Amino acid sequence: MLFGILGSQLKQINNTFNVLSQALDSRLICLDLINRRTLICAVNQDAEKSFKKTVEVDRLIDMLRDANANELQKLVVENVLAFNETFWIRLAARTDTCKSDDDKACTIILCLQKDYEELALSIMSIVDRLVHKTNEKIESATDVLKEILKPVVDEVEEISWPPRDPKALMLMEKEIIQREQEGKLDEGFLSEVNAQIRQAKEDGDKPGLEAMLQKVLQLYASRVLSKRSYAERGGEVLKTEQFLESVIRAPEEEWNRLLISGLTVGKGEVLPEEFYAVVKKRIERTLIRTEGGSYQQRVLTEYLKGIQSRAEGIVQLLQGKPQ
Template sequence: TAEAPADKERLSNLANAVMLLVNEMVKRSEQQLNDSGKVLQEVMSAAADANGEWYVPLTDGQVEAMRQRLLDNQEQLDEALLSNAFAWIKKCNEDGFDTMAQLIQKVLQLYAAIQLKGEETSGVAGIINELLYADEKYWGTILQKHASAGELAEPAFMEELQRRMEVVVLGLQSGSYAQRVQAEYLKEVEARAKGVFVKLAEAS
């Protein structure tokens, strides 16, 4: 019939259009990965010395420089960047580049801190914001300071931390790198805080 060739042509045109769309999406994904790789390199270079070498633990200045580079590229703190970071960590671990793997892990921690920090500056929420944004080596000191001053109790701290976790679990795409990185960071804070509260209870 006359309709059959027309239908066949329409299907063929549709298939071609779909193929073009898929190819374009692949190109964009590849470009995203390339762009995010450049951002990662830029962030990591902020912690390198004059010879382009990295040494851990990083100084406070190096950590802050990396954080600032992330903030400068905030529009590109997406799944492509996180995917690249995990791929690089895996490759570094396989090749024995432990220092580089630690450096990329620090990038992920800084990313999580940027995403999780709220606007509050007082109360338990404000203390958690301070904690999230601080380098992990200062977490114990910050917790002890506020607890000793009577500004922080474990139940209220854990309740607010759980609220943040619910926002991550319910508000971000399930199984995404963003959800994974932010949830792991909150769990790390929780584990460290529990240890501090135990020591404070033993000392009282």
């Protein structure tokens, strides 16, 4: 059952949540070590590598210690992957080394110990909030995806693609438009859809689910890319740009017909080389306007590359060239 699959894979679809959870669990090590004042030394065969790692961790600890409240939160978020068991052990060791037999230094040492203990508690608190916030986002993304897929899932939640009811796709597209307007189709949502696609591919027995999720990404990309038009410049209509935008807006099932009707190798007026050029330009614009490495950037550029690949295939076919 589709929604059962989505629910059971919740923990598998977000590696970030797993990392955060591990960081949250490993904080207990720090509490225990600091409270017991036990210095733990690990002997590493690769001494140089171990030394460099220690230097990196010490540098991070120093930055965290010297940061104000706002800077600390930003640093924790940016370095969340670093808060593993090694980090907490090193922080505990730094706290433990704050000892001295010199009575004159006692006050300073106690202040340093207190600083490190407060730092550890502050980091733990921020990581804790990140874990809960990430968990909420995962659950929210799952709920949004369920609502989008609801029109194409039958009453017993069987996976059937294409949907038996032609109107189902229209309802799904309407749902995507509404959710996009509400700002619900964010990175968390795209991350989950991609994770579900990977899982479906690995399972190998849910081709209908994989196609369904791919359609979700196609509709999303079409919606986002259609928001901005480059078909007019100085009152002049740029036919090639206009043609590309008509393909972007169209369902993937209609691409062949549109490309054959619009390109000169078929029945149209647009040269293939000119079409490839505007697709390339649109990809460049997308790369500039989206965050590097984001799921949004990947989904939008893959959609445009899919259009170009389809056009190249049709051109080769109509020219009688082997594909």
